[in-house]
Amino acid sequence: VDDDVSFRFASSDFLTFENAGFADVQILRLGRTNGVVSVDFNTSDGTAKAGQDYLFASQTLVFGDGEVLKTVRITILNDSIGEGTETLNLNLVNPTNGTTLCNPSTAALTIFDDEDTVSFGAAAFFVNEDAGSAVITVTRSGFGAGPISVQFATAAGTATPGLDYVNVSGQLDFGQFDASKTITVSVLDDLFIEGDE
Numbered sequence: 126v127d128d129d130v131s132f133r134f135a136s137s138d139f140l141t142f143e144n145a146g147f148a149d150v151q152i153l154r155l156g157r158t159n160g161v162v163s164v165d166f167n168t169s170d171g172t173a174k175a176g177q178d179y180l181f182a183s184q185t186l187v188f189g190d191g192e193v194l195k196t197v198r199i200t201i202l203n204d205s206i207g208e209g210t211e212t213l214n215l216n217l218v219n220p221t222n223g224t225t226l227c228n229p230s231t232a233a234l235t236i237f238d239d240e241d242t243v244s245f246g247a248a249a250f251f252v253n254e255d256a257g258s259a260v261i262t263v264t265r266s267g268f269g270a271g272p273i274s275v276q277f278a279t280a281a282g283t284a285t286p287g288l289d290y291v292n293v294s295g296q297l298d299f300g301q302f303d304a305s306k307t308i309t310v311s312v313l314d315d316l317f318i319e320g321d322e
Contacts, residue, residue, distance in 0.1 A: 130156045130224040132164040132217055135194075137229040139215070143178075144203050144239040150215055152186060154193045155227065163187045164226070165219040166197055173211035173236055178202055199234065207242035209266055210235060241267035243275045243297075246305065254289075254314050261308040265299050274298045277308055284322035289313055 135151035152166065167183040168175065175181040180200040188195065199213075215232040246262030265273070278294035279286070286292040291311040299306060 130154060130160075130162055130220075130222075131227040132220055132224065132230070133227045134215060134217070134229050134232040137232050139232060139234045140237070141201055141234065142237045142239055143201060145201055146203070147201055148199045148234055148236075150197045150199060150232070150234065152195045152197065152217065154188045154195075158191050158193055160222070161187065161189055162224045163221045164217050164224065167216050167218070168199060168234075169214040169216060171212040171214050171233065173213040173234075175213075176202075177204075178208075178211055178236060179213055179234075201236060203239065205240060207240040207267060208238050209242055210237055212236070238267045241265055241273050241299075243273070243299075252312055254312060256312055257314075259290075259310045259312055261310060262305055263297055263308065264305045265303060272298065272300050279310060282322070287313075288315065289319075289322055 133153055133155065135153055139148060139150050141148035152164070154162070163185050165185050168179070168181055173179055179202055182197065182199050184197065186195045186197070212233045212235050215234055217226055217230045220226055243263060243265050246264050250259055250261055252259035263275070275297050277297060279290070279292050284290055290313055293308065293310055297306040297308070
């Protein structure tokens with residue numbers, strides 16, 4: 126049995142859903158178990174922001190004689206904004222009485238969004254003028270537990286509808302757990318030298 130004492134998270138990754146209301150995080154004491162020792166715990170922002178996605182937590186964890194496990198509860202804030210998956214950082218600092226930290230002394234808490242978001246599969250799509258059509262991918266992320274729909278429509282840029290492409294609009298219906306849908310835009314070939322549009 127190691128006669129030293131160190132602290133670590135039970136895992137380097139913890140998971141929760143936005144609508145769970147909280148997440149429990151476990152911290153372990155390793156090595157010698159006699160005596161009273163402590164370590165400080167705190168959270169810090171990753172892509173998740175304190176006050177918006179979770180409540181900042183900071184406390185000193187005091188392990189009594191023979192105590193090897195502490196659980197910290199972090200409050201998760203639910204909202205109606207589709208944000209996608211977010212993470213926050215979990216930190217152990219300031220071990221006392223000659224104790225140390227061992228890996229992982231930092232960990233991540235991942236919050237899975239309970240709202241669905243819909244976005245294009247890429248920031249830009251490219252097609253040759255003579256291809257006949259362009260296929261645009263639309264992806265769904267988030268909870269994905271039920272059907273959703275989204276309206277779409279093309280709009281003129283430097284390309285002219287009726288001359289360079291055919292306007293299209295409609296609705297994409299995502300069934301339960303559908304991850305992607307496609308939109309087909311007809312592209313019109315002509316004999317003009319116009320450059321990319």
